[in-house]
Amino acid sequence: MIEMIKVSRTYVPDITALSDISFAVDTGELFFLIGRSGAGKTTLLKLICNMDTPSKGLIEVAGHNINNLKGNKLAHLRQKIGVAYQDFKLLSDRTVAENIAIAMEVSYKKASAIRLRVRDLLDQLQLADKHDTLTGDLSRGEQQRVALARSVANSPRLILVDEPTGNLDATTTERVMELLNRSNKAGATIVIATHDASIYKDGNHRVMELRNGKIHSLSRNSR
Amino acid sequence: MNFWFAVFRQAGRNLRQTWTSQLMTFLTVSLSVLIFAFFYLIYTNMIGASDRLSDDLRLIVYLEDDPGPEMQEQLRRKINNFDKTEAILFISKAEAYERFAKQLGKDSDILTDMPKDFLPASIEVVPLKSLRGYNQIKLFSEYLATLPGSEKVQYGQEWVERFYYVTRLVTIVVLLSGTLLILTATFMVAYTIRLTIMGRHEELELLKLVGATNNYIRTPFLLEGTIQGFMGSIIGLCALYILFQWISRHFAGPGLLNIFNFSFFPPMVIVCIIFGSIGLCTIGSFTSIQKFLKI
Numbered sequence: 012m013i014e015m016i017k018v019s020r021t022y023v024p025d026i027t028a029l030s031d032i033s034f035a036v037d038t039g040e041l042f043f044l045i046g047r048s049g050a051g052k053t054t055l056l057k058l059i060c061n062m063d064t065p066s067k068g069l070i071e072v073a074g075h076n077i078n079n080l081k082g083n084k085l086a087h088l089r090q091k092i093g094v095a096y097q098d099f100k101l102l103s104d105r106t107v108a109e110n111i112a113i114a115m116e117v118s119y120k121k122a123s124a125i126r127l128r129v130r131d132l133l134d135q136l137q138l139a140d141k142h143d144t145l146t147g148d149l150s151r152g153e154q155q156r157v158a159l160a161r162s163v164a165n166s167p168r169l170i171l172v173d174e175p176t177g178n179l180d181a182t183t184t185e186r187v188m189e190l191l192n193r194s195n196k197a198g199a200t201i202v203i204a205t206h207d208a209s210i211y212k213d214g215n216h217r218v219m220e221l222r223n224g225k226i227h228s229l230s231r232n233s234r
Numbered sequence: 235m236n237f238w239f240a241v242f243r244q245a246g247r248n249l250r251q252t253w254t255s256q257l258m259t260f261l262t263v264s265l266s267v268l269i270f271a272f273f274y275l276i277y278t279n280m281i282g283a284s285d286r287l288s289d290d291l292r293l294i295v296y297l298e299d300d301p302g303p304e305m306q307e308q309l310r311r312k313i314n315n316f317d318k319t320e321a322i323l324f325i326s327k328a329e330a331y332e333r334f335a336k337q338l339g340k341d342s343d344i345l346t347d348m349p350k351d352f353l354p355a356s357i358e359v360v361p362l363k364s365l366r367g368y369n370q371i372k373l374f375s376e377y378l379a380t381l382p383g384s385e386k387v388q389y390g391q392e393w394v395e396r397f398y399y400v401t402r403l404v405t406i407v408v409l410l411s412g413t414l415l416i417l418t419a420t421f422m423v424a425y426t427i428r429l430t431i432m433g434r435h436e437e438l439e440l441l442k443l444v445g446a447t448n449n450y451i452r453t454p455f456l457l458e459g460t461i462q463g464f465m466g467s468i469i470g471l472c473a474l475y476i477l478f479q480w481i482s483r484h485f486a487g488p489g490l491l492n493i494f495n496f497s498f499f500p501p502m503v504i505v506c507i508i509f510g511s512i513g514l515c516t517i518g519s520f521t522s523i524q525k526f527l528k529i
Contacts, residue, residue: 062443083447090445100440117446119236161444 012038012169012200013059018068020054020224028054029224032068036202036217038168041195043211043232044204046221052204053097055221056171059202060094061085073168090118093162093199097173099154103147107138107157110146114165132160135190137183152178159187163194170194170201176210184210237450244454245461252430256462259426263466264473266415267511270408271474271499277408278503279496280401286495287397288363291371293389295357295378300326309381313359316377320360327351354385368398416514419466423459423518430455431526438527452523459519460512467511471504 013036020029029051036042044052057063058070061077070077072088080088093114101110108129115125133139136156141149146157155178162170172191176184188210195201205211211218211232220227249256301309306324313322325333330353335342361374371394375387431438441451478498499507 060443086442086445086447086450088445089443092445094443100436100443102437102440113440114444116240117441117444117450119240165444 012036012040012073013202014069014071015058016069018058018065018070020051020058020063021066027224029058029065029221032224032226034219034226034229036200038200039195039198040200041192041214041216042200042202043216043218044202044221045206045208045211045218046227047206050221051224052221053173054224056094056173056202056204059169060089060092060171062094086117090165091168093165093167093170095155095159095162095170095172095175097177099158101146101154101157101161104145106143107133107141107146107149108143110157111161111164114161118165120165128164129160132164132190136160136186150178152180152183155179156183156187159190163190163199166194166197166199168199170199172201172203174205174207175203176205176207181209237453240450241453241457244450245457248430248434248454248458249461252426252433255426255429256458259422259462260466260469262422263419263462263511263515264469266418267467267470267507268473270411270415271471271507272477273404273408273411274507275474275478275499277401277404278499280397280404282495282497284397284401287394291361291389291394293359293361293371293375293378293387295359295381295387296385297355297357297383298385299383300355301383305383309357309383312381313357313378316374318362320362321358322360323358325356325358327353327355330354330356368394415511419463419511419514420518420521423462423515424522426462427455427458427519427522428526430458431522452527455523455527456516456519459515459517462519463512463515464508466515467508470511471507 015035016033018029018032019027021027032051032055044055046052054063058065059072059077061080064078073091075084075088077085077088102113108126111129111132112125115128120128130139130142133142136159138153138156138160141153141157146154149157155175159172159175162172170191175187175191179187184207191201191203203210214232216232217229218232219229301324309324310322313319328350331345331350334353335345338344357378359374359378361371371389372391375389375391378384379387438451475498478496482496
């Protein structure tokens with residue numbers, strides 16, 4: 012699903028965010044990206060979803076060189092990628108339901124299907140009572156869950172999640188991970204950037220650790 | 235949900251979110267259309283009046299004496315040498331006397347003591363319809379004045395001259411107000427769309443990230459311009475029609491309006507004004523999108 016070959020990203024004047032990153036994520040895999048703050052996790056996710064462009068190297072997503080895609084082709088690929096951003100990117104003057112619905116509206120899903128899907132996701136994330144609340148009035152933990160709900164709403168083939176549990180308690184973290192696991196079992200490839208060891212320590216996943224913009228380790232979790 | 239439903243809903247959101255600036259733009263477009271259409275209406279009516287007046291246009295060449303048949307033929311040839319005419323009519327002194335007596339009707343007895351040849355003989359020249367421009371008529375009259383035996387040429391010079399200058403003035407006003415319409419409508423719509431784009435910057439950014447196509451993002455803004463142009467022209471034309479009705483009612487009767495046969499635009503012109511306004515506002519919207527909406 013994702014292939015990165017010798018990808019580097021430097022910012023002016025000469026800040027190296029990523030250097031010579033090469034790895035691949037298989038279709039349907041649940042992949043963890045770990046490392047301290049500033050290690051380059053968010054930059055890597057931004058490159059995968061074409062929010063940023065690499066200074067060097069090749070990135071392929073679903074067989075497409077994502078940096079060569081433009082216009083409608085890029086838009087259609089992005090419809091198949093759900094992203095939960097670290098800064099949430101919620102529209103504070105819109106309700107929770109409207110924020111989640113946006114991802115499905117751009118794919119011209121039926122209004123009734125959108126309503127059902129929104130209700131279902133809010134139930135799963137214990138936000139049913141916030142359906143008509145403006146996202147600007149939510150706590151950070153609630154906003155984080157709304158952002159996550161939006162990323163999985165359109166049933167994308169690839170889900171990129173940046174620090175999904177940063178503002179959540181243990182029980183909510185468990186619910187969030189349940190939702191992501193369900194999407195994964197339904198066939199979605201998931202890449203989670205985190206430094207919360209509790210969410211990747213169990214299970215048979217691959218975990219890649221970044222340090223100072225370089226791959227420090229890439230191993231399969233044995234437990 | 236289909237594309238057009240999404241586009242209309244998004245345009246509706248835009249209009250709601252920036253309704254104050256939208257209202258200002260809408261009023262500006264309406265006013266521009268009203269100003270332009272008002273002068274254009276006067277212009278078209280003046281052109282209509284000018285056509286009607288030119289149908290009755292005759293150049294009268296007063297002669298020193300009654301021309302004989304040979305002289306008449308010569309004069310006819312000379313007149314036609316300048317340009318072909320609709321008709322050339324020779325009026326002898328006696329015919330002129332009879333005409334005048336007929337015009338006087340029951341007061342014709344005042345002519346009893348007058349000699350039957352006291353009125354001059356004349357030639358009535360009806361120029362071709364293609365020769366009805368003010369300058370052409372003036373040239374033609376100057377030529378007729380050089381005919382042998384010609385004393386004076388008359389065609390209501392003063393009236394025609396004044397009418398011609400007023401028509402020219404109105405033409406200039408129509409052109410100026412048309413330019414004003416183009417500039418104000420285009421600028422105001424472009425400015426409002428720019429405000430909307432800036433106000434919805436975050437949302438547009440997010441739409442791109444979740445995979446909205448260029449058309450999905452851009453079309454609502456174009457539609458906004460189209461709606462502004464359509465509504466603005468409809469309101470502007472309605473206001474003009476109310477003004478037209480008021481003028482017709484208050485200035486009806488034997489006056490200037492009767493000479494002009496004051497009438498409103500035909501449906502085709504109304505459609506053209508509406509489409510012109512829509513086109514301009516859409517162009518305004520399009521330029522803002524090109525400049526400020528980088529996708």
